[in-house]
Amino acid sequence: MTETAFDGTDMTGAGRTPRGAVRRQLRRRGAVTIGLLAAVLAVPLLPLDPLSVDPFARGLPPAFAFPFGTDLLGRDVLARTLAALAVSAQVGLAAAAVSTAIALAFAVAATFSQTADRIVGVLTELALGLPHFVLVLMVAYAAGGGMTGVILGVALTHWPRLSRVLRHEAQTVAAADYVRISRALGRSRGWIARHHMVPHLLPQLVAGFVLIFPHAILHEAGLSFIGLGIEPHLPSIGIMLADSLRGLMAGHWWVALFPGLGLVLLALAFEMFGETLRRAADPREGVA
Numbered sequence: 001m002t003e004t005a006f007d008g009t010d011m012t013g014a015g016r017t018p019r020g021a022v023r024r025q026l027r028r029r030g031a032v033t034i035g036l037l038a039a040v041l042a043v044p045l046l047p048l049d050p051l052s053v054d055p056f057a058r059g060l061p062p063a064f065a066f067p068f069g070t071d072l073l074g075r076d077v078l079a080r081t082l083a084a085l086a087v088s089a090q091v092g093l094a095a096a097a098v099s100t101a102i103a104l105a106f107a108v109a110a111t112f113s114q115t116a117d118r119i120v121g122v123l124t125e126l127a128l129g130l131p132h133f134v135l136v137l138m139v140a141y142a143a144g145g146g147m148t149g150v151i152l153g154v155a156l157t158h159w160p161r162l163s164r165v166l167r168h169e170a171q172t173v174a175a176a177d178y179v180r181i182s183r184a185l186g187r188s189r190g191w192i193a194r195h196h197m198v199p200h201l202l203p204q205l206v207a208g209f210v211l212i213f214p215h216a217i218l219h220e221a222g223l224s225f226i227g228l229g230i231e232p233h234l235p236s237i238g239i240m241l242a243d244s245l246r247g248l249m250a251g252h253w254w255v256a257l258f259p260g261l262g263l264v265l266l267a268l269a270f271e272m273f274g275e276t277l278r279r280a281a282d283p284r285e286g287v288a
Helices: 018-041 076-109 114-129 133-140 146-155 160-174 177-186 189-225 237-249 254-281
Strands: none
Touching: 018 189, 018 254, 076 114, 076 146, 076 160, 076 189, 076 237, 076 254, 114 160, 133 146, 133 189, 146 189, 160 189, 177 189, 189 237, 189 254, 237 254
């Protein structure tokens, strides 16, 4: 039987990739992902109007004037898709940042005492045991929906897995000799956390942040699709997909294809980049 680590990685050495290949893959995927994110975030600076309605251009298929076609109200699907991806990226970055901060805080707090470690362990397992999307729905609804509700819903439900990984690493650092020496010298817990814990956890922290991002934007689209996400007057992939149901009935396939494809490509780019970051940070992956 193949032996796996707590995060599902193979520990027997089978399927390992040489370290150099992982690093080259990391640089390549990192450049593509960062470039894609920068382009998406720069969309609001472009002269695009995703809210402009043209009654004389309703339901037009993709053409030179409208590469992604228009919807049933005559709005440019390309402009709306790009603007919606920019909103998704903003929500994803905010939610991933808050979720990562929560995971780090719990991981460091678990090293303070056995009682704190047990409390963090129980909270983590309890959060992992609850139905995930149902919990996202409940938090988003309690927060009143909208962009704030989406960010809180995603941030407060995506920290457990990362916290479990960071907690394991933090406990390893806490047991190291140099940490014991720092404590013997009278260093405070905050000083040890800043100078020993966080630098050691930084690779896993960055990889976790990148991996949470695609889940955040997909959940944002799901919440917006059912009406608990981004406000209806703002461009959102979920809202566009919900509105596209009528268009699909009329044979307007482009109103659903291009927004959905853009969301999948953005999420997939970050998913692949985050997995490569995780492999690069894993000492069991590849050879030095």
